[in-house]
Amino acid sequence: MTAQPILQVKHLRKNFGKFTALSDVSLQVNPGEVVGFIGPNGAGKSTTIRTILGMLKADGGTVTVFGQDAWQDAVNIHERLAYVPGDVYLWPNFTGGQTIDLLLKMSGQQHTPRTDALIQAFDLDPAKKNSTYSKGNRQKVALIAALSSDVDFYIFDEPTSGLDPLNENIFQQEVARLKAAGKAILLSSHILSEVEKMGDTIAIIRQGKIIEVGSLTQMRHLTRTNVTVTTQGDLASLAKLTGVHNFHLSAHQTTRATFAVDSEALSPVLQAVAALTVTNLQIAPPALEDLFMRYYDQAAEPEVTGDVQK
């Protein structure tokens, strides 16, 4: 399955006039892989995706999809790809049903029973005009058309930004189904938890540059685990241990504290806690938010930089 990556982006650069939108983006998506593409607003996620789709012309680097050049062979590539834009704008006087069929037909796809099942699952009224849909419903229209396409590569640009948790869940199940079927999926988001749930590999973009790529487990070691603990002994001594950050002792009692532990220092710190006889312990799993925050803080907190190197 690893014979050829579906998407291969190497050192992509893109300028808009004097403004450098992308300075160095490298990215790879393999069959059966879900790549989460995360970054803050304006980092260059949509620009990267539009270059992959051959809508923007790269100023440097290469972008190949299915081994073909993204700009030159756009039409061939698009036959085997489905895309949902970040902001879905639809022709106001068409109904949702008509729009789904139009989007399918243009891809050379059929309206199948799957399409109907998806319309039902997402609870969309296909008889309504697009102009009367909310943002979430417009997004559903584009998602249904993309998810019921039988193609090899799926690109979703912030797909769940307008969906409610119920629909978000359905979307996640669909992505899992596609992954199981060996499809390649690129999923951009600034909502880290959704990428965390679905992504095998995470690529982090910031200011037009990929700053980190790796599997979730690879990245976890860069993160900190949040611990809230109540013991019988005095916890104040913990603050001095290496790998303990943001240590806060409860105001009323010295036997209750919250702190963050570097993942690699978890074991010695927990042993020290256990020695104090634990009465209550809560451990929050490392969220990508924490990792992300460490990148955000880079400028403010120079000591973190050293930790980031792999």
Add this chain to the structure above:
Amino acid sequence: MFKNNFAQTGRLLQLNLRRDWLKLTLWLLGLVGLMVGYAAAIGTIFPDEAARESLIATLKTPAMVAFLGYFPEHVAMTDAVMFSGEMLVFMSLMYGLASLLIAISATRGEEEAGLVELLQAKNVGRHAFLLAGFWEVLLFNLATLLLVGGGLSVIHMTGANLSGDWLTATLPAAFGLLFGVVGLLLAQVVAETRSAMASSLALLGLAYLVRMSIDVSQPSANWWSPFGWLERAGAYYQNNWWPLGLLVLSSGVLFAGAFWASDARDLGAGLIAVRNGRVKSRLLRGPLTALIKTDARSFWSWLIGALIIGLMYGSIFNTLADMIDSNPMIKQTIGNQTRQQAGNQVVVTFMATLSIVLVTIAVIRALFLTNRLYGDGQLGYIELFAAKPIGRIRLGATYVGYALINGWLTLGAGVCGLYLGNVAVLPQPVAAKYFWQMFGANSVAVLVFVAVAAVLLAFAPKWRHLLLAYAGIGFVLMYFRNIFQLSDQVVKVVPYGWFKNIPQQPLDWSVLGVMIGLSVILLAVAAWGYRRRDQIFN
């Protein structure tokens, strides 16, 4: 109750004025400049009696009456009377256009952009936007009134009087207010900015067309159209002020209607609700069919509009032919057969002037559609196409091709209407071949415009609106070339200047050939440029 409805109207108005200042200033400069500028120049443009005589004769021809309005008979022709006869109707059309565009963007436009929702959650009254829009239109028209009135009284044209000066300044301003209020009303009735614009423009156009057909046949009945009210005022020679009362009164009634509609509807909705549609469409399968479906309403409006304008002009052909008949000298010297031929000759000459109206309509329609290649990108539709296996050339060609075909269809509808009018009113109609020539030559002009528009879209989409201005200037040059006494070289700056005498003279294939060749080259250049540039989105 008052606070609930109108709170913060003043602040909204302030915001509107700050946002729209450039638009308002440009309109103001344009309108006041044309009025005051022409008033200042009229004495020097036509200094001698001969020039004035020929101008007056031109203004009394049906082509000019149809376009500029009824020209008074049996009145001493001073500069002032000529000025009001030439300017009132046409400038009021412009005032009306400006006002309704301002009114709709200040109300329904803001609502569609989500601004109303944002602000209505604060302590802004329910009808504050409507009232602020009204104030904006009112202030705009008051400003033109004061500037034009002041300008005219300072210039003091030959034969002018103070009452006439201020009447001439007030009438278009009141007319502007009327159509501004029409815009406000329709912005409440329908749910989309585009529909509000389309329907109020249609009303303005209808009023203009009704006046056109009445003026050329029976000017005394022209109070059927608000444009006729302007003519009824008889500025400078009768100075009736009652039409002004009529304009203000109807504005008041319509504004009350706008309030009622605003009160009866929900935020974001119109009085007329958007209905559900069919789940399936057999038509839709790609960019072309999507374009056809989104454009359907405009398609029919333009086609029918062009046909009606053609019919209107065609139906005054007999008036032209009568001019020959009514001249006893001609009647005596030439026989019956020849007389009819001579009459038809006059009609054919008239057709050359008319074709400029029909081709300008077609060109505007084609340019609007070509520019949608950019507009639809802004709206996000192109992104959906571009992610599909649809090549850029196909995408670009779809929009440009559809624009071209529609330009030709609109031109065809106009010429067809003209022909039908001709057949209906003339005992011995003008031969069809003249109409074919008219269509043939002018369709090349449409092609040239579309090709240039495509090049602009490929290389400098920011400047895409320039062509519309060019088309407008071309229209003024061609239609009024006799009045301005323009040389043949000057009118050749626009494509149709090269065949201004068609269908009077046969087609010059060398000129047309060069134009077609040039257009094909331009289209190829556009395709090359469009293929290699970034797609432009929001």
